[in-house]
Amino acid sequence: MIASAFEYHKPDTVDGVISLLSKWGDDARVVAGGHSLIPVMKQRMTDISHLIDLGGISELKGVSIDGDTITIGAMTTQHELATDEALAEAAPLIREASLQIADPQVRYMGTIGGNVANGDPANDMPGLMQTLDATYHLTGPAGKREVKARDFYEAAYFTAREDEEILTAISFAKPSGGFAYEKQKRKIGDYATAAAGVMITIVGGTCTAASVALTNLSDTPVYCGAAVDALVGSSLDDTTIKVAVAAAVDASDPVADTRGPVDFKKYVAGVIVKKAITSALARA
Numbered sequence: 001m002i003a004s005a006f007e008y009h010k011p012d013t014v015d016g017v018i019s020l021l022s023k024w025g026d027d028a029r030v031v032a033g034g035h036s037l038i039p040v041m042k043q044r045m046t047d048i049s050h051l052i053d054l055g056g057i058s059e060l061k062g063v064s065i066d067g068d069t070i071t072i073g074a075m076t077t078q079h080e081l082a083t084d085e086a087l088a089e090a091a092p093l094i095r096e097a098s099l100q101i102a103d104p105q106v107r108y109m110g111t112i113g114g115n116v117a118n119g120d121p122a123n124d125m126p127g128l129m130q131t132l133d134a135t136y137h138l139t140g141p142a143g144k145r146e147v148k149a150r151d152f153y154e155a156a157y158f159t160a161r162e163d164e165e166i167l168t169a170i171s172f173a174k175p176s177g178g179f180a181y182e183k184q185k186r187k188i189g190d191y192a193t194a195a196a197g198v199m200i201t202i203v204g205g206t207c208t209a210a211s212v213a214l215t216n217l218s219d220t221p222v223y224c225g226a227a228v229d230a231l232v233g234s235s236l237d238d239t240t241i242k243v244a245v246a247a248a249v250d251a252s253d254p255v256a257d258t259r260g261p262v263d264f265k266k267y268v269a270g271v272i273v274k275k276a277i278t279s280a281l282a283r284a
């Protein structure tokens, strides 16, 4: 199908975007890579009169590493995330997860900002950002504000972002220790049936810090606090890992769909979390 008619705008500053969003309100939408928005426009599942392209705003692009803080501009593509050598050295988990998104064609266009702002529970970056305890930087008519990724997602496609705000960047502390992003999908290029991001730090045989989060196992990404509590302070023995995996599966709340019934998804969640913990442990 063909999208209904809309006016196309391409401002070159964030202020320009905000003033267009303020002017047109609900009738306007920003477009980044277009790989989620354009398909729904073509299917006429959403009707937008003003499309605001973020592609002309250079300040929204690129990766910067400043001491212990990594900042990624919202318009940085998944291809750039997967190929940036400095980023791969500072936060290898980003490359590992980016390479599991869709296929090269999608990754050339899809941006980190569109992936996390969309609020699609099937997107991989929101779960990854829970794992990294990232901060989202938003700008709107009232100025700038920050929201933790773990507080951002309210329900499928509902987030803490106001209609007239845009996401400008994502930042997080340089991760340390072992890491893994494991994803089970039906075929190459597919969204996750279940995916998990895990980080583990070990000092003197004891786990001193951990992070566990899930993708596409609820209507929002899930940070698994109980699984983390089980891991931290332990020697990461088999019994502890079993308890952590069970806690993560308990935290999931999948729905039945074309990727399988609820029991199957919970089973896959257990397998994938165990695999992610084991891989992270091997690298810690």
Ligand SMILES: Cc1cc2nc3c(=O)[nH]c(=O)nc-3n(C[C@H](O)[C@H](O)[C@H](O)COP(=O)(O)OP(=O)(O)OC[C@H]3O[C@@H](n4cnc5c(N)ncnc54)[C@H](O)[C@@H]3O)c2cc1C
Pocket: 029, 030, 031, 032, 033, 034, 035, 036, 037, 038, 054, 074, 075, 078, 100, 101, 102, 103, 106, 109, 110, 111, 112, 113, 114, 115, 117, 118, 122, 123, 124, 125, 165, 166, 167, 168, 189, 190, 191, 192
């Ligand atoms: C065939 C296919 C397979 C895919 N498989 C996967 C997969 O396995 N894993 C995965 O994670 N993703 C997958 N995707 C999604 C893709 O990776 C993109 O990340 C995703 O489409 C959103 O990024 P985008 O830049 O294209 O955003 P767009 O489609 O341009 O925008 C998406 C939404 O976010 C809003 N938005 C965009 N940028 C901003 C911003 N800076 N501030 C505020 N709002 C903003 C838009 O208004 C829109 O509502 C797949 C897509 C396709 C087409």
